[in-house]
Amino acid sequence: MQKKAYLLLEDGLLVEGTAIGKIGTSGGEICFNTGMTGYQEIYTDPSYYGQIIVNTNAHIGNYGAFDAEQESSRPMISGLVVNEFAHEFSRKSATGSLQQYLESRNVVGIANIDTRMLVRYIRSKGAMNAIISSELTPDQLKAEIKKVPSMNGLELSSLVTTKEAYTVGDAHAAIKVAVLDLGIKQSIVTNLASRGVFCKVFPAKTSFAEMKAWNPHGYFISNGPGDPSVMTYAIETVKQALDSGKPLFGICLGHQLLALASGISTYKMHHGHRGLNHPVKNLVTGKGEMTSQNHGFSVNEKDIEKNANVMVTHVHLNDNTIMGIRLKDRKAFSVQYHPEASPGPHDSRYLFDEFIEMIQAEIAEPVTA
Known part of the structure; x- marks a missing residue:
């Protein structure tokens, strides 16, 4: 017998399904x-910390779980919502079922939900807080959901960053890059190291x-969760890195922080881009x-129009939001998306090469900071 579970959205929408993962209660945004594969990489991406993920793909769990397909040491999501959940899996290399993986790592989830309806609802109403429970009644959930903090104004990077600095790559490499870990995906560090970069990852x-x-x-500013506008400590670090004159590359949250360090504001999107x-x-x-x-936040297009020092390099073809910027007076650039993918296409991995080329040019002709 499958245990009953409930999903309650903060605007009052209540949906009934069956429990998956850990029996318990969990809330988040x-x-x-919309990805059709790579669910484990998604769940372990620190950028999802504090969020409940709805997988739009109809079948989740069919290829099990595999330890090598993690972007961090553990799942970072607050909860999981799926349509059809596969308790059995067919991949020989899998180390276990997704149910075993979620349960052993304390992830609360709900299945047998009409995710098409739910996604259309979120696209219409916008991202909002929600709570999943396989142990509380709907009336109890109405009280509990009020305790879930809003993503607006929430600083989360300090909760998912490494506790101690560590190095990745060949210590004798010609290029050294200082990486600011705001919730970095392992694939980003791997992409840098595979290009002959010795990385030191800092909290x-x-x-x-x-x-x-x-x-x-050079300096790399990573992806991560939360509202970038309240991360004054990281904005100041990026400003000082820019003043050093050395190359700087930012991805996702790092992109937003580069914008904020350049006088460009950010805003909360209606429902964000995830896929x-x-x-x-x-x-x-x-x-x-x-x-x-x-990402659920974006840089302000109007601010960029007023800033002669910031060049827009990439735009989203669906809604024209800013996807990439470059500073005209610094060796610094950033993108809102994930060139390392994992999961996803590899169309944009050339950006890592551009960063390396920028550093190589800097080494050949060093500047005085």
Whole structure:
């Protein structure tokens, strides 16, 4: 017998389904991901911390779980909503079922939900808080959901960042990059290291002075969860990194922080971009890219129009939101999407190469900071 579970949205929508994962109660901002594969990479992406994920793909769990397909040490999502949940799996390399994986890692979920209806509802009403429970009554949930904090004004990177600095790659490599971990995906570090970069990954609240003391050739600002506008500590670190004159590359949250450090505001999107097939146009080359995205905040287009020092390099072809910027007076650029993908297409991995080329040019002709 499958245990009953409930999903309650903050506007009062109540949906009944069956429990998956851990028996319990969990709340967060509800959002949806349209990817048809890569569910484990999605669940372990720290950018999803504090969020309940709705998978739009009809079947979830059919290929089980595999430890090598994690973007961090554990699932970061607050909860999971799916249509049809597969308790059995067919992949030989899987280390266990998705149910075993979720249950052992304390992830609360709900299945047998009309996710098509739910996604259409979120697209219409906008992202909002929600709560899943397989132990409380609907009336009890109405009281509990009031305790779930709003994503607006919420700083979360300090909760998911590494506790201690660590290194990745060849210590004798010609290029050293200081990485600010605001909730970084493992695939990002892997992409840098595979290009001959020795990375030192620093905790989110590391001072710029400490990063600079390692004497890197460039700085990388990672993805991560939460509202970028309240991350004053990280904005100041990015400003100081820019003033150093060394190359800087930011992804997702790192993109938003580069914008904020340049005087451009950010705003909460209606329901965000989360999926593996978002079309982006590179305005420099004129080429299109299919991209992997995961963000609920965006940089302010009107602020960019007033800032002569910021060049827009990429735009989203569905809604014209800003997908990439470059500073005219600094060796700094960023993108709102995920060039490392995992999961997703590899159209945009050239951006890592551009960062390396920028550093190599800097090494050849160093500047005095």
